[in-house]
Amino acid sequence: MLKGTKLQSILYQKCPHCHKGELFEDRNPYKISKLFDMPHHCSECGQIYQLEPSFFYGAMYVNYGLTVAIAVGMFIAMWVLGSPWELHAYLIGIIAGIVILAPLTFRLGRAIWINMFIRFDPDALHLDGDSGLGIGD
Numbered sequence: 001m002l003k004g005t006k007l008q009s010i011l012y013q014k015c016p017h018c019h020k021g022e023l024f025e026d027r028n029p030y031k032i033s034k035l036f037d038m039p040h041h042c043s044e045c046g047q048i049y050q051l052e053p054s055f056f057y058g059a060m061y062v063n064y065g066l067t068v069a070i071a072v073g074m075f076i077a078m079w080v081l082g083s084p085w086e087l088h089a090y091l092i093g094i095i096a097g098i099v100i101l102a103p104l105t106f107r108l109g110r111a112i113w114i115n116m117f118i119r120f121d122p123d124a125l126h127l128d129g130d131s132g133l134g135i136g137d
Contacts, residue, residue, distance in 0.1 A: 004120045010111040018045035018124035023111055029103035038110075045124035051117060056110055063109030070097055070105065 008019060015021035021042035026034035041048045050056070074097040078090055 004122060006115045006120070009115055009120070010108065013107060013111050015042040015045060015047055015049075016111075016115045016118040017047035017121055018042060019120060020044040021047075023049070023114070024107060029107050032103070035103055035106065045121075047118065047124070049114060051114075056113060059109040059113035062112045063105050066105040066108060067098055067102075070101055074098075 004019065006016070008014070009016045009023075012019075013023040013027070015023060021039075021044035023038065024034075025037040025039060029035060038049055040050070071094045074094045075090060078085060078093050
């Protein structure tokens with residue numbers, strides 16, 4: 001993937017401003033104790049991640065959309081690949097898929113949300129604690 005695309009930043013969970021710093025403290029989304037941990041700002045360019053109080057509440061709507069897409073995808077896959085199933089089998093399969101993929105959808109939701117508001121800057125430089133964006137740390 002080309003550096004500078006929002007897709008690259010989202011899939012690799014990198015800083016949307018410089019595409020170098022990590023968006024989450026631990027890259028493994030299935031380490032549940034670290035699932036929610038994000039640094040305050042990018043270690044490479046100084047971009048602040050929480051642009052305003054409660055910024056990531058909007059990511060819940062993105063996460064909801066991803067979860068609905070997973071549920072529909074699971075239903076279609078089960079319907080096409082299997083013989084006619086009972087309703088409870090569909091429900092168990094869909095719920096299992098949603099629960100297994102929940103850490104991924106949570107992080108993808110946050111990555112998509114922050115990429116909607118911050119643009120990539122190929123000239124982003126770390127300025128010793130100053131983000132260079134006019135926003136104080």
